[in-house]
Amino acid sequence: MTKSEKVAIISTGMTEFGDLYEYEITGIANIAIHEALNKINLPKKEIESLYVGNMGSHLFEGQENLGNLIATYAGFTCPAFKIQAADASGAVAVRNAVKAIQSGSKQKVMVLGVEKMTEATKQYEAQLALASGLDTNWETRMGATMAALFAIMAKAHMRKYGTTREQMAQVVVKNHYNASLNPKAQYQNRVRVETVLNSKMLADPIRLFDATSLADGAAAIILASEEVAYSYDSEPVFIHQVKQGFAPIALHLRDSLTDLSGTEFAAQKAYKDMGISAKNISVAEVHDIFSIAEILAIEALGLVEKGQGGPATENGDTSLKGSIPVNPSGGLKGRGAPLGAAGVAQIIELYDQFKGTCDERQIKDIEYGLAHSMGGSGGTSVVSILGR
Numbered sequence: 032m033t034k035s036e037k038v039a040i041i042s043t044g045m046t047e048f049g050d051l052y053e054y055e056i057t058g059i060a061n062i063a064i065h066e067a068l069n070k071i072n073l074p075k076k077e078i079e080s081l082y083v084g085n086m087g088s089h090l091f092e093g094q095e096n097l098g099n100l101i102a103t104y105a106g107f108t109c110p111a112f113k114i115q116a117a118d119a120s121g122a123v124a125v126r127n128a129v130k131a132i133q134s135g136s137k138q139k140v141m142v143l144g145v146e147k148m149t150e151a152t153k154q155y156e157a158q159l160a161l162a163s164g165l166d167t168n169w170e171t172r173m174g175a176t177m178a179a180l181f182a183i184m185a186k187a188h189m190r191k192y193g194t195t196r197e198q199m200a201q202v203v204v205k206n207h208y209n210a211s212l213n214p215k216a217q218y219q220n221r222v223r224v225e226t227v228l229n230s231k232m233l234a235d236p237i238r239l240f241d242a243t244s245l246a247d248g249a250a251a252i253i254l255a256s257e258e259v260a261y262s263y264d265s266e267p268v269f270i271h272q273v274k275q276g277f278a279p280i281a282l283h284l285r286d287s288l289t290d291l292s293g294t295e296f297a298a299q300k301a302y303k304d305m306g307i308s309a310k311n312i313s314v315a316e317v318h319d320i321f322s323i324a325e326i327l328a329i330e331a332l333g334l335v336e337k338g339q340g341g342p343a344t345e346n347g348d349t350s351l352k353g354s355i356p357v358n359p360s361g362g363l364k365g366r367g368a369p370l371g372a373a374g375v376a377q378i379i380e381l382y383d384q385f386k387g388t389c390d391e392r393q394i395k396d397i398e399y400g401l402a403h404s405m406g407g408s409g410g411t412s413v414v415s416i417l418g419r
Contacts (some may be wrong), residue, residue, distance in 0.1 A: 048366055056146075075294050
């Protein structure tokens with residue numbers, strides 16, 4: 032097979048995100064898988080590999096060999112792999128699939144992000160699962176939680192740049208509004224700043240409404256080489272770049288508490304290799320596992336200047352009608368955060384934006400779209416750039 036520099040998305044499928052109690056993880060996966068296949072009438076035998084992004088099946092279901100399990104119940108006979116990179120599992124699965132097509136070894140592959148998180152019926156089970164993406168020796172075993180670490184970063188950002196609690200709350204208000212326009216989002220309710228500020232304290236200054244919640248869901252994309260793509264779509268949407276960045280897993284090992292260095296590295300590498308800059312990005316889906324995470328992310332991605340993430344949000348620059356719309360899907364906060372599926376869902380939202388099927392949350396005149404996913408508190412970062 033010949034190498035393909037360009038990798039296209041030729042179909043997508045996605046469940047609603049939320050409390051899907053009636054389904055096992057295989058049932059959730061099958062909904063997304065078969066929707067993607069049926070849209071283009073693609074026989075299962077033509078899928079050459081299945082990449083499954085999943086964070087917590089070993090904790091939530093006691094299942095490690097998830098790739099084979101999903102493939103078996105979906106009726107695939109191709110090689111299948113589970114890819115685990117904490118919250119960034121889905122995004123890393125996309126990266127691996129893109130590399131396989133670019134190498135010339137594959138022509139058509141599927142990426143599935145899936146999570147069944149509502150099995151964690153006890154609070155400590157949920158905390159254990161989320162904390163598994165942190166440094167267990169120096170953070171988790173010392174009592175740190177994901178909320179506590181992002182609270183440390185939030186406090187540092189507030190001291191350095193003057194970011195306010197109200198600006199963080201505006202992230203939540205915006206993303207809930209966007210989610211209310213997304214029929215597959217977990218939360219359809221709009222909220223006010225006061226609601227966020229008066230919600231239960233998790234770790235000062237982060238409150239309950241600043242955080243994402245547990246969710247079930249699956250998202251699937253079928254990727255193909257450029258040669259194959261045009262036989263399915265006369266105007267394909269391409270994943271032009273997908274870069275992965277590294278930062279030390281633990282906060283105390285990093286040079287700065289206010290910079291997501293892994294995200295910044297991945298973004299700058301993607302821009303450089305494409306010959307563009309952040310100014311060419313028309314819409315972004317970013318990893319807002321807590322409200323402060325979105326502020327940190329848009330600064331690291333260069334979408335706003337350092338220290339301006341809070342004011343940009345407060346001024347409406349990141350709203351649907353702003354200069355750089357962020358998380359039109361509702362993000363992890365509003366759309367929902369089945370963590371293994373989150374990175375794949377971001378890609379689907381950008382694909383839908385390019386296809387003009389997002390109705391009231393549709394962004395006009397898109398040049399490039401950016402997806403950003405993180406594992407843990409930012410140790411793993413993946414940045415993808417999509418376009419025509």
